[in-house]
Amino acid sequence: MKNEKVLLIEDSAFTRRLLRGMLKDLGFQAVTEASDGLEAEKLLKLHRFDAMLIDWRMPRQDGAEFLARLRAHDNPVTAATPAIIISAHVDLALLQKAATLGAQSVVVKPFSLQVLKSHIDAALARPIDRAVPDARSGARPAAQPEPVAVPEPGPAPEDDAYEVVFL
Structure with a gap:
């Protein structure tokens, strides 16, 4: 049983239900759901989360808008919460x-339980120093994205390797 709290931000009720089940299968008991970035912002004012799964394309406030607001927030704990982007439509612009x-990473939908586990484990193991403001100046360090691997077009491989993109 895992004590980490996960915030799941996804506009599709069906996908939220599916992902909640996957998270439960991985041992996460504390899963909170939001249907968009605006609802998630309200939840972050009330609760602390150890990781977030964020759909990139949502109405009202999409994943990019939500993440930009979160990272600009003056609460260093909230601003440094690990974020995993989930999307069915991934291109180089989204990755950048x-x-x-x-x-921390981008996961291409649909994905397996093992792929989800690897992304969450990596996000929880790797702190985000780049999102936390400098204590002296209040300025945020410039984001230095790591190289990303983009799958080449063509037939999908036999395993889940094409689904994993760590940033």
């Missing part, structure tokens, strides 16, 4: 934007 906004 997600990296610039301080996401």
Whole structure:
């Protein structure tokens, strides 16, 4: 049983239900759901989370807008919460934007339980120093995205390797 608290931000009720089940299968008991970035912002004012799964394309406030606001927030704990982007439509622009906004990784939907586990484990194991303001000046360090691997077009491989993109 895992004590970490996960915030799941996804506009599709069906996908939220599916991901909640996957998180439960991985041992996460504390999963809170939000249907968009605006709802998630309200939850972050009330609760602390150890990681977030954020859908990139949502109405009202999408994943990019939410993550930009979160990283600009003056609460260093909230601003440094690990973020994993989930999206069915991933391109180089999304990967670059997600990296610039301080996401730990991008997962291409649909994905397996093992892929989800690897992303969450990596996010929880790797602190985000780049998103926390400098204590003396209050300025945020410039994001230095790490190289990303983008799958080449063509037939999907036999395993889940093409689904994993760490930033």
